[in-house]
Amino acid sequence: MFRADPKRTHFGSSTGPASYPHRLNFYTAPPTSEITLDQFEQWALHRLKILGEIEACQYRNKTAKETEAALRPLLDKYLPLGTSTSAKFSPASLAKVTEERKKDHYSHFILRLAFARSDELRARFSRAERVLFRVRWASDDAAERQRFLDSLNLNWDPVDADELRSLSPSLSALGGPTAAGETYFKVDWEKVSDLVEQRRVFLKAGKAYVPTAEQLSLVSAEFTARLEAALELTARSLPRLDEDDRIVPILNHLSLDFTQPEYDTSASLTGAVITAKSIDSLVNPHFPLCMSHLHNTLKRAHHLKHFGRLQYTLFLKGIGLSPDEAITFWRTSFSTITDDKFTKEYRYNIRHAYGLEGNRRNYKPLSCQQILTDHHPGPGQTHGCPYRHFSEENLVATLTRGGIVDKNVLGGVKEDVSKKKFHLACNRVFEYVHAKELKREKDEGRGVNETIVHPNVYFARSWELKNPGMRAQGAGAVEEGQGGEGGQGGHGRQGEE
Secondary structure, eight states: OEESOTTSOOSSOOOOOOOOOOSSOOOOSOOOSOEEHHHHHHHHHHHHHHHHHHHHHHHTTOOHHHHHHHHHHHHHHHSOOOOTGGGSSOHHHHHHHHHHHHHHHHHHHHHHHHHOSSHHHHHHHHHHHHHHHHHHHHHSOHHHHHHHHHHHOOOOEEOOHHHHHHHHHHHHHTTSOOSTTOOEEEEEGGGGHHHHHTTOSEEETTEEEEEGGGHHHHHHHHHHHHHHHHHHHHHHHGGGGGGOTTTHHHHHHHHHHTTSOOOOTTSOOOSSBOOGGGHHHHHHHHSOHHHHHHHHHHHHHSOOOHHHHHHHHHHHHHHTOOHHHHHHHHHHHOTTSOHHHHIIIIIHHHHHHTTSSTTOOOOBOOOHHHHHHSSOOOTTOOOSOHHHHSOHHHHHHHHHHTTOOOHHHHHHHHHHHHTTOHHHHHHHHHHHHTHHHHHHHHHTTOOOOOOOOSHHHHHHHHHHHHSTTOOOBOOOOOSTTSOOOBOOTTSSOOOOO
């Protein structure tokens, strides 16, 4: 199924190119033709971006239409899926559509392997895939959709004419389609619980009577049931993969990335060079609250405790501050101590965070998930997430000092925090601060509004919005091939608190 390099000997056997007659897919048959390990990882990461955004839309309680609008530009960018109609006109079009469907097919099964590892991951994967299926269903060509349904052999129980006539008054009372001219199917009510909740179907003796107009609920329920059963089978098969040292590390990374997305410090930001002297000018409006709080505390107290230094050092590394400039920044900030004390107790840790000391790992900037869950701050410590770790009064006061004075925004932040949706509170502030630039992007038809789940993505997105056509430049990743370990609190010498 996989090969390490397209130019090298294949692993496994190939059964030839896959056939994808339909745009929609129930993913009942696993892929068998060969792909490279690079495709294996890249395709999965692209699908993961879509599923992550689906979860963000669910957290924000977005409607189906709002979710579809948020996903459309991401789907076009990362996981396009053309219709069979669009592929009829030329061999090139057919090849393009086939490749899109192949990527969709493989990426689903790769993530199925990654997320079959726990009940929680399986449930999250199933929910997100169901939403993705419904979004694609809504945009599918009607004729193609019917051909896809015919291929499934779902064996739904149609309601015969005599029963339909006897139930006509009850069906008409629902306010939807009457029995006249409408085909109905009879299914267990649990399969269409969403329609039951919305009172859009008639119930009798544990059966729901579903008109063809509500076909999507039936199909998506069948999709979910099959996927959940397949995930259980996949979970039982996972031990067989443990011996494959090519793909297990990738799968581990993918499942972790669903909750702890990493920021790629090697992603070059071109434009203005970031130096120790320029940091002050970048704080407002480009830094998220967690980092602006650390910066302001450092400026005021001329010191941060270990986990605060770690969190902030990795963030500055991620935005492009070079190792030498980082040492200059911290030495200038720690202005109340001697050079000798700084060299002995702090310089090593800074170089260690950049992969220049100790085990020379290339530590990644901490994600929102890591900041929220790792090393909760104690008395006198300033690391962590203000939306989680501040009192409501302190949080509102801090935001107000930073220029967030709109009562609706502050009220929304408090509501998000009360529901423990901390990253949504941060995104709400980002959208308020950058409202003018986001509107400009939308008006120009080039906005892709992804939910931000990493402080460095917050910075990069802010910079791009405030400086169109220009990105910040620095040297975040100092050496190639040093590994990709996420920054954890125990690395290096902690030095003085």
